[in-house]
Amino acid sequence: MFTALTDSNRPLDNEQCEWLLRLSAEAQDIPPTDPISNLKTTVKRQLQAQLSQLLNKNREYFQRGREKLENWAEDQLQTAERQLRDTRLQLKEAKRLANTVEEQKAAQQSIKQLERQQRRQRQEIFDEEDAIEACRDQLIDVLEQQMHRQSSTHHLFRIR
Numbered sequence: 001m002f003t004a005l006t007d008s009n010r011p012l013d014n015e016q017c018e019w020l021l022r023l024s025a026e027a028q029d030i031p032p033t034d035p036i037s038n039l040k041t042t043v044k045r046q047l048q049a050q051l052s053q054l055l056n057k058n059r060e061y062f063q064r065g066r067e068k069l070e071n072w073a074e075d076q077l078q079t080a081e082r083q084l085r086d087t088r089l090q091l092k093e094a095k096r097l098a099n100t101v102e103e104q105k106a107a108q109q110s111i112k113q114l115e116r117q118q119r120r121q122r123q124e125i126f127d128e129e130d131a132i133e134a135c136r137d138q139l140i141d142v143l144e145q146q147m148h149r150q151s152s153t154h155h156l157f158r159i160r
Contacts, residue, residue, distance in 0.1 A: 001050060003043045011042045062143045069139060073132040080128050084121040090114055 002017030012020075091114040098107040 001046055003039060003046055005039050005042060009038050058143065062139070065139050065143075069132070069135055073135075076128050076132065077125065080121065080125045084118065084125065087114055087118045087121055091118060 002014050002021070004012040004017045004020065006012065091111065094107050094111050094114060098104040098111075
């Protein structure tokens with residue numbers, strides 16, 4: 001980030017500063033003048049604007065990541081819940097078809113298998129919710145790391 005003021009304390013934009021640095025010049029001792037206080041104010045304003053812009057980019061990045069995660073999570077849960085509903089329907093159908101004792105005895109193996117499958121699918125939904133929560137936590141950790149980066153300023157040189 002470049003900051004510059006004219007002799008009349010008018011700030012120059014970054015593009016003008018970059019252009020100045022491309023000019024050929026000779027180093028000389030320059031007697032200090034006191035536009036530094038005005039320059040510090042300009043630097044603070046530019047730095048705040050830059051940090052604000054970066055925070056907005058971080059917020060947008062987080063929003064996009066969160067939306068992707070929410071969509072993925074919703075798809076995963078809907079798929080698992082749909083499979084569970086299908087198993088429940090199959091179980092209900094197996095129980096309904098078994099009218100007599102002989103039919104119930106024959107259907108019992110199928111019913112046991114469907115009940116095991118139903119319990120496993122319920123557990124898979126819980127496991128999926130845990131995985132989603134872990135992804136959320138990881139996304140938040142990454143964002144917090146990005147937001148807590150330090151910034152510093154250094155006075156490199158002054159030209160006139």
